[in-house]
Amino acid sequence: MKHEPLAIAMISDFFHPNVGGVENHIFMLSANLIRRGHKVIVITHSHPPDRVGVRWLLPGLKVYYIPFPTIASSATLPNYFTFLPYFRVIIAREHIHLIHAHASLSSLGQEAILHAPHLGVRTVFTDHSLFGFEDAASILTNKLLAAALKNVDAVICVSHTGRENTVLRGQLFEKSEDSSVLVVRPNVYVIPNALVAEQFTPATEPVSSETSRYFHVVVKGTTNFSSVYIVVLSRLAYRKGIDLLVATAPRICSAFPNVNFIVGGDGPKLNDLLQVRERHLLQDRIELLGPVRHRDVRDVLVRGSIFLNTSLTESFGIAILEAACAGLYVVSTRVGGVPEILPHDLISFAKPEEDDLIRALSEAVAIVSNGQHDPMEAHQRVKNFYNWGEVAERTEIVYDAVVKSEQKDLWTRMQRTMELGPFAGPIYTIILVVDCLFFLFLEWLMPRHDLDFVQMHWEHDNFRQVQ
């Protein structure tokens, strides 16, 4: 079904030149929406030294880098009102219909949801991660999220587990008609991430490693003693369960003399890995690659036959998907949205405990050594599971539903904001009212008719002409 072309603004703190899951998601989704005929721009914060202003990315994606300083890992401080002037000008001059905010830690996205109704623009929010409920950072983020999502038009999550988590954290309930029971809002959707399968193809011939040159002969039914490589590629942080890896690696190495580890990535837990290597004299069994660029990930993956993911929390697990697409057998902790992404014959699960992880790894080593896992067949299956075109199509359906729904007026929004609680309610309502007054002031200071409107944009047809 062909949808009306829309003008969409993706707003997030997390965008290129930083590299990561959210950034890649925004870029690939934007590229596919442009291919489907929509106009997409991205608004994000600037990066030192001179990434400020307006830039263009292929394929016709305009990016606005707003000069805000960052505090930690590319997130800006919630400065509710200083974003409004830039936001108003950009949205008005680009004739935007709908904004799509990404990531709960992105204050730019949440502010955009607050400001958008003043301009008559619809809002969609995508949540990419899972959060807890008990530590201080989570409590604060959840409260901010609940306030932002009170008046959003649609919420998209990347997995069903993620949807449950977001609904609980953001309090996305409404009273049902007979006002006796709370029901989940109908505008919460699940649209998974995707990957570009052509970038993750298995090795067509056996890959020799740097430390050994075994030719990997697979004979069904007999155990052979050629090397099995377990690949671990992640940020070396607590959240990613590196402590589990540190505990299980020596035991696996002593139980299976032919199993070696290849660990790529960097982070605060690198020292723990180095220490365990030293203590158990595993320098030739555990190879540490350091930070790996995204374009080199496939080459690292095809060196191994098992991919290990020890995350303590994972809302989708795109790394697991990339490894499965490259033909590796996956061993992962059963957390978050991981059980939803792959069929269970391509993945072994374990509880996030040492003994269970060893059980799962032993199982995986046996499966791979007996030749019961075929990389090419796995790749052929996984490459059809997810693709960005489908994600864009499903997102388009959400946009369509949002644009056709009715917009809430100011009084309704104020009433809904007051429902947040005895303290948070009045605070956020005051923020909303001051926001309206600042908006009126800006309408006087920089009248709409004086803006430099965009009259020409990159036409996607130009690509076809060049071809």
Next chain:
Amino acid sequence: MQRTRPLSDCHPELSITEWPGFREYRVENWRLARDGSGNVVYGAKSWGWIDLCLPVVISFIWPRVSILLEVTQLRIGFTMYCRCAQVLYESVLVFPAHGIQLETHWGYPLLKPLFVSRRFIHASLLEDFIINEGLRRWNVRYYLAAVHGSSTDKIALDVAFENILPHFPVLLEVYQGVQELMFYNHTDNRHTCI
């Protein structure tokens, strides 16, 4: 010498003059109000209400302050300087095969220009003439920029119409004219149409 106003409906401040040997794109420092009322908004004012308030204020505080003579002279001198150093018009002069020249003319609005600044960019140094978008205070504006090399081998941008900063339709007109005169002569397919 022939002068036309190509955008006489909405942007009559742009005029194109065909001199023998070069073409001048001139943007004057006034515009039509963009709310459609047809009023003229002057960027360079010959007098304002502040000029009438100034003698009143001075006559009020004259008996009360001792060093007032110097302050008054400074104040009047400063006001006269400001009034005579307003931007009257800015131009882009295109000399085909020689280069382009960016000019700004300052002066008192009812007289001929008193000060002029000119910047000539030779055709061999001129890489391109582009319309760029940038953040300016709380706004996002389009501006015309001449991309040129310099003696130190670094690429620099020089903004045309830097003080007046007209809106996009004016810039598009100037852009197309400069591209046609400066770049289409060399190769046919160097720039595709937007």
